Amino acid sequence: MTNVIGFGNISNSFHFFGGHLLAKKQSSAEKAFAQSEVRRLHNKAIKSECRTAVKQFVEAVQKKEQAVAQAKLKDLVGKLDSARSKGVLTRNAVSRKKSRMTKLYNVSFAAPVAK
Numbered sequence: 001m002t003n004v005i006g007f008g009n010i011s012n013s014f015h016f017f018g019g020h021l022l023a024k025k026q027s028s029a030e031k032a033f034a035q036s037e038v039r040r041l042h043n044k045a046i047k048s049e050c051r052t053a054v055k056q057f058v059e060a061v062q063k064k065e066q067a068v069a070q071a072k073l074k075d076l077v078g079k080l081d082s083a084r085s086k087g088v089l090t091r092n093a094v095s096r097k098k099s100r101m102t103k104l105y106n107v108s109f110a111a112p113v114a115k
Helices: 010-014 028-062 066-085 091-108
Strands: none
Touching (some): 028 091
């Protein structure tokens, strides 16, 4: 048998410059931790956007800028609904926040009652 490649020592054929070509197997716990970290950072960014939108809306209401506040409220509701659809915030939390912000808008910009 001359120059015939056998399968006797297959592990030697996978070495390249002293390193093994096969990937090191990651444990399921390590993979789960890596996935949860990615999700945590993604959710954190979405929650931060929602909090920023709330602050901007409240600031517009305090300055008595009705048109700006109305636009900020619409933006806020969209961000909250988006966070809900992505599973970042719960249904009740979103409903509560939307209700409180809408109530703040209505109370702040209600037409004065004639006496």
